[in-house]
Amino acid sequence: MDIHDLTRQLFVKNDSKIVMYVADGLGGLPQHPGGKTELETANTPNLDKLAKEGVCGGSIPVALGIAPGSGPGHLGLFGYDPVKYLIGRGALEATGIGFKLEKGDVAIRANFCTIDASGNITDRRAGRIPTEESAPLAIKLREVKIPNVQVFVEPVKEHRFVIVLRGTGPNQGKLGDFVHDTDPQVTGVPPLEAKAGNHESEPTAKILNEFIRQAKELLKGQPKANCATLRGVASKPHLPSYEEVYGLRAAAIAVYPMYKGLAQLVGMDVIGQAKTLDEQMEVLKENWSKYDFFFIHFKYTDSTGEDGDFDAKVRRTEEYDAAVPKIMALKPDVFIATGDHSTPSMLKSHSWHPVPTLLWSKHCRTDACEKFGEADCLRGGLGQFEAKHLMTLALANAGRLGKYGA
Amino acid sequence: MDIHDLTRQLFVKNDSKIVMYVADGLGGLPQHPGGKTELETANTPNLDKLAKEGVCGGSIPVALGIAPGSGPGHLGLFGYDPVKYLIGRGALEATGIGFKLEKGDVAIRANFCTIDASGNITDRRAGRIPTEESAPLAIKLREVKIPNVQVFVEPVKEHRFVIVLRGTGPNQGKLGDFVHDTDPQVTGVPPLEAKAGNHESEPTAKILNEFIRQAKELLKGQPKANCATLRGVASKPHLPSYEEVYGLRAAAIAVYPMYKGLAQLVGMDVIGQAKTLDEQMEVLKENWSKYDFFFIHFKYTDSTGEDGDFDAKVRRTEEYDAAVPKIMALKPDVFIATGDHSTPSMLKSHSWHPVPTLLWSKHCRTDACEKFGEADCLRGGLGQFEAKHLMTLALANAGRLGKYGA
Numbered sequence: 001m002d003i004h005d006l007t008r009q010l011f012v013k014n015d016s017k018i019v020m021y022v023a024d025g026l027g028g029l030p031q032h033p034g035g036k037t038e039l040e041t042a043n044t045p046n047l048d049k050l051a052k053e054g055v056c057g058g059s060i061p062v063a064l065g066i067a068p069g070s071g072p073g074h075l076g077l078f079g080y081d082p083v084k085y086l087i088g089r090g091a092l093e094a095t096g097i098g099f100k101l102e103k104g105d106v107a108i109r110a111n112f113c114t115i116d117a118s119g120n121i122t123d124r125r126a127g128r129i130p131t132e133e134s135a136p137l138a139i140k141l142r143e144v145k146i147p148n149v150q151v152f153v154e155p156v157k158e159h160r161f162v163i164v165l166r167g168t169g170p171n172q173g174k175l176g177d178f179v180h181d182t183d184p185q186v187t188g189v190p191p192l193e194a195k196a197g198n199h200e201s202e203p204t205a206k207i208l209n210e211f212i213r214q215a216k217e218l219l220k221g222q223p224k225a226n227c228a229t230l231r232g233v234a235s236k237p238h239l240p241s242y243e244e245v246y247g248l249r250a251a252a253i254a255v256y257p258m259y260k261g262l263a264q265l266v267g268m269d270v271i272g273q274a275k276t277l278d279e280q281m282e283v284l285k286e287n288w289s290k291y292d293f294f295f296i297h298f299k300y301t302d303s304t305g306e307d308g309d310f311d312a313k314v315r316r317t318e319e320y321d322a323a324v325p326k327i328m329a330l331k332p333d334v335f336i337a338t339g340d341h342s343t344p345s346m347l348k349s350h351s352w353h354p355v356p357t358l359l360w361s362k363h364c365r366t367d368a369c370e371k372f373g374e375a376d377c378l379r380g381g382l383g384q385f386e387a388k389h390l391m392t393l394a395l396a397n398a399g400r401l402g403k404y405g406a
Numbered sequence: 407m408d409i410h411d412l413t414r415q416l417f418v419k420n421d422s423k424i425v426m427y428v429a430d431g432l433g434g435l436p437q438h439p440g441g442k443t444e445l446e447t448a449n450t451p452n453l454d455k456l457a458k459e460g461v462c463g464g465s466i467p468v469a470l471g472i473a474p475g476s477g478p479g480h481l482g483l484f485g486y487d488p489v490k491y492l493i494g495r496g497a498l499e500a501t502g503i504g505f506k507l508e509k510g511d512v513a514i515r516a517n518f519c520t521i522d523a524s525g526n527i528t529d530r531r532a533g534r535i536p537t538e539e540s541a542p543l544a545i546k547l548r549e550v551k552i553p554n555v556q557v558f559v560e561p562v563k564e565h566r567f568v569i570v571l572r573g574t575g576p577n578q579g580k581l582g583d584f585v586h587d588t589d590p591q592v593t594g595v596p597p598l599e600a601k602a603g604n605h606e607s608e609p610t611a612k613i614l615n616e617f618i619r620q621a622k623e624l625l626k627g628q629p630k631a632n633c634a635t636l637r638g639v640a641s642k643p644h645l646p647s648y649e650e651v652y653g654l655r656a657a658a659i660a661v662y663p664m665y666k667g668l669a670q671l672v673g674m675d676v677i678g679q680a681k682t683l684d685e686q687m688e689v690l691k692e693n694w695s696k697y698d699f700f701f702i703h704f705k706y707t708d709s710t711g712e713d714g715d716f717d718a719k720v721r722r723t724e725e726y727d728a729a730v731p732k733i734m735a736l737k738p739d740v741f742i743a744t745g746d747h748s749t750p751s752m753l754k755s756h757s758w759h760p761v762p763t764l765l766w767s768k769h770c771r772t773d774a775c776e777k778f779g780e781a782d783c784l785r786g787g788l789g790q791f792e793a794k795h796l797m798t799l800a801l802a803n804a805g806r807l808g809k810y811g812a
Binding site: 029030033034037058062063064065066067068069070071072073082083084086087089092093096344346347349350351352353354374375378379383384 | 407409411412416459769771772773774785787788789791795797798799800801802803807808809810811812
């Protein structure tokens, strides 16, 4: 079942407000057997109060045992089946640097490399050339001109950059994205030709080979990076919009480009220029009357987990908690606190563990949870559920879903 | 979603060891309302300790309310969707007697029957002829010769035997398995002709009719059983291997042919000749370095449940527990104790009740369970989950799954 087949026919509009407040990588693990997790260690009086009044549970981002990246993690929270809607690598990379993909765009992750006089690769990553040297080279590649295609080139970091192809004229909406990677994975041989995996992608492969031909001309004589390989060719994924599937005017308030980009892919407006959580809360307040749904993203519970810094994650969790009163002062009808996945500091990576989740509304059926933490959530009224069901619960609690069937 | 589409692309290899220790029919019910189940009555200090350190839950073999046979029960534990991968009756019967099916083999369950001079059935089960009389007759049927097919005939029990057809020459890999049963379900009429349900199965039907023709010749004059009917024609199922979907070198340590056969169907090596649990543990120890994954099968929690003997099931559960330290002494990275289904002694049969399951690893998120039993598992951190997700959890806990999406 695609949940959107239900929500599409059942949603109704009203004046309610829903806030989804996401602490990236929220779930954790104890430092020592029998100990408390980061969230359980943190002093979170605001979330605890809402956990007591609301209903809690454990969100399974994709499926039991599967640790997701940011893409599938957020798509799940947004209610999109993260297995059905996979965002291709190129499209995610473009999204992650804030490039606003349009329908029909094909995005490619590219690596600068170094080739010798015979065209054989001597360094697949161009000696991990520093960003301040690689960015000007990427910008130079904007000089590539190919008929019937608009070519965008964006620097990323070190040897990495992004190419986006937007077909024009006869190529408009006609560029397939099934093109094999050109990185031969070894040195001493030339980069592979771009090869199409299906008929529709043959023009794309041809364009990419022409891109590389011109890129080599433009980079001729550059000591560190004089060629490039291409990976993860992928179209902008087709994700039906929040407006279409939920009838929601939705806004995203995020600091990092990746989360802004993911929100944009499902049709949210990215609002404000906030750099801090306080500024995010200001943006929320200013825009309160303009939207039905707000996605607020807080990054640092993930980054501290990735760093393996238990204490820092605890402090960041407390910072996340401290902003909650500013949200509640606006009197949302539905408030959700959750994460896109767990990032236990003891694992220093995203993990598969269910994510503590709380939903607060006047109409939720509360449970015995006394505070917001992994152990309490395990006894919660939401049970353990796949993240993709969270939006339907949010809509229901906001009075935004009609009855299914008579 | 097929979970293997995820595991196939995400698995990584490392040196970790996973042990899945299966007590057949593990789950139970109290003898009296308000009482304890067999598992809760049993003294299981070893499993209790691991339940306390690990994470517990209830495994749903197929779907809520569905009591599975051994085939679907084990396929679920092995991570194969038991609804998608149904093992046909003939193939399961052959597997159950230890016949090693090869790709393209077609297996058939056959019943000896008795016919009168006009060829009409007088007894559909040949008077439930004792095995010591039927086995020689089955062996006599090995004299059947049919061109371009190797015919195997194996005694089973009483009136039951198994036929396996292996195409040779022009028939190699060409024998379809859609052939209708030939048992007319009533007496006083002749057995039905074998009829193909599709074009590819016409040679198979023809071969089976020739088999029956020769069988009648060979059995002519036998007082008890002078003909046979055919049921459950089924090919060896195609199950992708553990190596392919999980990247695991897997071994099965079982006493009974059925479980060895099921393990073989998913590409496990069947190792050792153990007849007792102690011997199984010896085999485990001897082969510890050679495999990544071990499936250890213990039968008697099921057979005592089927007998309706609550006390005997309790004793067998204690025997199952007592062997746990031998496994843990080998320091597995992931240890799982579970069953393929419940077999409550009060029901004397397989049942649909969730199966107590514990997963122990360094990276599991533990829960409040203090001992291993149905009531504790209900509060466990794994919640109630479909058995087919257990292998994904095992791989994740063993550090053998990469992140899904970026």
